[in-house]
């Protein structure tokens with residue numbers, strides 16, 4: 001087996017339990033098992049400019065190699081091109097794209113830095129797996145430096161349709177950079193189809209019968225590899241008693257109250273304002289639900305230097321205050337809004353103690369929270385997943401109640417349906433969902449991607 005070298009913008013701390021962010025969670029689960037090297041930014045900025053040497057640390061079977069970035073890199077590459085251009089663009093939010101030439105320059109500069117740093121750790125028989133929108137030009141940078149290893153790319157977020165992508169300057173260059181990888185992995189068939197349409201229309205590529213994209217002499221595999229979770233370890237965490245959650249659940253049981261749970265990074269793509277409005281609509285449409293159900297929304301802060309994130313935080317705080325002001329009673333608070341990160345074991349216990357998992361992104365690559373919620377349920381008395389049709393997870397999790405996250409009434413009706421669903425139906429749905437997330441877990445994701453990267457297998461041939 002070749003040594004696996006993973007590269008992503010940030011490297012997660014593998015010794016820590018709490019990680020908010022799907023990429024960190026998914027990769028940590030997969031790498032712990034196979035071992036290898038994980039390279040990325042150390043999360044700290046510096047004032048001076050020079051090519052940094054990677055800092056090497058061992059964490060079990062994984063060698064972590066990290067580099068610092070400068071303040072300018074952080075502003076132009078991370079906050080700029082990655083999170084003010086590519087993130088909104090790839091989530092179909094052209095209204096939030098803020099393009100500047102300096103952002104693009106910073107993006108190219110940092111990808112070149114990553115390439116230089118990576119060269120110092122690479123061995124000839126390594127396979128390289130690069131992650132996410134921050135590092136699209138990295139394969140091209142590595143190839144320019146003579147790198148011959150096989151290089152794969154996985155996009156954790158959606159890939160937009162050509163007409164949206166074409167709105168950003170240098171879109172053709174971005175896709176040409178993608179074509180330097182040997183394998184490009186997407187979360188869903190929709191995302192893969194969007195790339196195929198783009199390369200046919202704009203680059204004149206041919207899509208072969210086995211799914212390979214042919215560009216001149218080059219052949220690139222573009223596949224769909226939906227990311228999964230480490231189901232068994234999540235089940236184990238959810239089954240372990242957690243004192244604080246148990247006390248709280250007991251109190252709710254005595255009062256005959258149910259809980260709807262939402263857990264997200266605080267991001268405008270996650271559909272949080274309309275989620276809160278849908279909960280308020282539930283209380284309006286079904287007054288019998290008042291005092292008998294509460295929404296717990298846990299939202300971990302991210303990218304707070306980007307204006308759109310400041311706005312969404314303010315909007316949410318105002319909305320939860322408004323709903324509580326309107327409906328709360330002296331012994332019932334309808335919305336419990338927690339602005340922070342919860343340890344993973346407590347999170348698992350909270351999912352299990354909640355009758356509804358409410359996951360309503362406006363657009364999401366996959367959404368691991370949906371899978372975690374399913375994994376945490378007990379078969380004796382499972383809760384119901386209410387899931388946005390625009391989450392990648394909806395391509396797979398058909399037995400959830402699928403909703404339109406822009407339609408507040410639709411979400412409210414489905415919340416009511418979830419809260420009143422008979423046990424038998426809940427169990428049937430849970431059984432099917434559990435089977436699906438077990439079949440497509442973190443290991444399956446890693447193995448199918450690695451078969452393409454190491455053996456050149458396309459999904460059409462497997």
Ligand code: ADQ
Nearest residue numbers: 020021022023156264265300341342364365366367368369
């Ligand atoms: P994210 O946008 O971060 O991931 P998601 O897939 O839901 O979204 O993963 C979030 C992870 O962080 C989950 O494991 C969740 O438990 C954890 N988390 C979130 N908020 C938390 C909180 N407040 N406290 C503790 N933990 C919290 C990106 C893409 C997704 C894609 C993943 C993986 O945007 O679409 O599913 O990568 O590819």
